[in-house]
Amino acid sequence: MNRGKKWKAAYEKINPGELLSVEEAASKIGELSTTKFDGSVDASLKIGYKSLQNVRGIVRLPHGTGKNIRVCVIAKADKHAAAKEAGAEFVGAEDIIEKIQTEKWTDFDACIATPDMMPKIGKLGQILGRKGLMPKPKAGTVTDDVATAIKNVKAGQVEYKADKTGVVAVPVGRVSFGQEKLAENIRHLYQSIIRDKPSDAKGEYVKTLHISPTMGPALKINARNLI
Structure with a gap:
């Protein structure tokens, strides 16, 4: 992969393969950011x-x-006031379903629906599913308690899954978070994934853990010290 000058300059600041504590990695991440904006920090x-x-x-x-x-909240009219009060940017019912279906509209980051709307939302599977926006009961985004679901999503609830190569990629904050907040988010993510691992998982479940800023090189974390 062809890397730019800024990325190469940032790469020279690290020791490839070095195992760092989560605190050390979190403190170095700002030095490796190559963007002018407050970039995302991602865990892999x-x-x-x-x-x-x-x-x-x-x-x-x-x-x-x-x-x-x-x-975006898809629910009948009796839930609309609660959804708006909880901070939902888009609230509707059949009108939103039609907009998504006809315009392929997905200008939102999370979709919450009440159970009674799911039979109608099912036809949106190809549009919403492709972008990871399909409401799911296990994710807490199919519920009658739309206000709580909205608050959870906005407070930092993240859904994760492994790709075909076995990598789980999750955003854990921004460069501006600083060492303490980033370290706490990373530690919590790791512990949650270990806690929720399948019951028949044997041996070393998480083989490696890296974090990286947007368009910057990755740092390797000693995950064994995170439990």
């Missing part, structure tokens, strides 16, 4: 498990992700 975990489709879950980061989450 390599999972050692045969049935990767079962590696998935929900984690609520203690300090959130730093991203403004735009929420």
